[in-house]
Amino acid sequence: MQEKIKVLVIDDDQELCSIIERYLKNAEYEAQFAHTGAGGLNMALTGEYHLIVLDIMLPQIDGLSILTEIRKQSVVPVLMLTAKNEEADKIRGLQLGADDYLTKPFSMAELMARIDSLVRRYTTFNRSTAGFKSLTLKHLSFDTQTRIVLLEGQALELTGKEFDLLYFLAAHKGQIFTKRQIYQQVWGEAYAFDDNNIMSFISKLRKKIEPDVAEPFFIQTVRGVGYRFNQEG
Numbered sequence: 001m002q003e004k005i006k007v008l009v010i011d012d013d014q015e016l017c018s019i020i021e022r023y024l025k026n027a028e029y030e031a032q033f034a035h036t037g038a039g040g041l042n043m044a045l046t047g048e049y050h051l052i053v054l055d056i057m058l059p060q061i062d063g064l065s066i067l068t069e070i071r072k073q074s075v076v077p078v079l080m081l082t083a084k085n086e087e088a089d090k091i092r093g094l095q096l097g098a099d100d101y102l103t104k105p106f107s108m109a110e111l112m113a114r115i116d117s118l119v120r121r122y123t124t125f126n127r128s129t130a131g132f133k134s135l136t137l138k139h140l141s142f143d144t145q146t147r148i149v150l151l152e153g154q155a156l157e158l159t160g161k162e163f164d165l166l167y168f169l170a171a172h173k174g175q176i177f178t179k180r181q182i183y184q185q186v187w188g189e190a191y192a193f194d195d196n197n198i199m200s201f202i203s204k205l206r207k208k209i210e211p212d213v214a215e216p217f218f219i220q221t222v223r224g225v226g227y228r229f230n231q232e233g
């Protein structure tokens with residue numbers, strides 16, 4: 001019997017959590033909940049989950065601080081829940097390693113669609129993503145079954161979205177893409193983020209793969225256009 005996918009929801013709105021729980025159970029996910037920041041952080045760091053839904057506004061410890069601690073030891077997909085018009089929180093969450101965000105209030109249909117999308121992309125049950133194949137370059141090698149990237153033989157610690165972004169650019173090395181094209185290809189939906197969010201992901205990737213961040217070798221900026229992966233990579 002296949003193990004159920006485990007989702008941790010960290011949100012202090014218990015009424016909302018009750019509704020989310022019904023939808024998750026109907027989708028045959030195993031749901032666990034925390035209603036304080038401290039409790040949520042403890043569960044996130046000690047439990048094993050395939051996805052975490054994390055509200056930013058929490059008592060005791062805020063969601064951004066929790067995300068920071070999670071990313072110190074895990075690349076589990078994280079869907080952030082943000083308050084309306086809190087654009088700075090959305091950007092900060094993405095910079096800290098969130099894979100997606102959803103603005104309150106939201107419909108349960110949209111929440112479940114985003115959860116399903118992240119689960120399809122990142123869980124161990126679905127890592128052989130359709131259309132993806134293993135890729136070996138001069139310095140980098142990608143194993144899409146395990147979603148592991150090796151840089152000169154050393155495994156990189158990448159979030160799910162960072163893996164997708166790096167794989168996409170590397171698989172089309174030498175080709176120039178605008179930020180809009182990158183978002184549509186990697187996120188798989190209409191362009192919704194501002195340019196700063198794409199730049200934030202590129203910056204985080206560069207810190208992990210570039211020998212000299214000030215003079216990037218792998219991910220090159222094409223001024224006034226976008227980015228490309230070095231043809232010599």
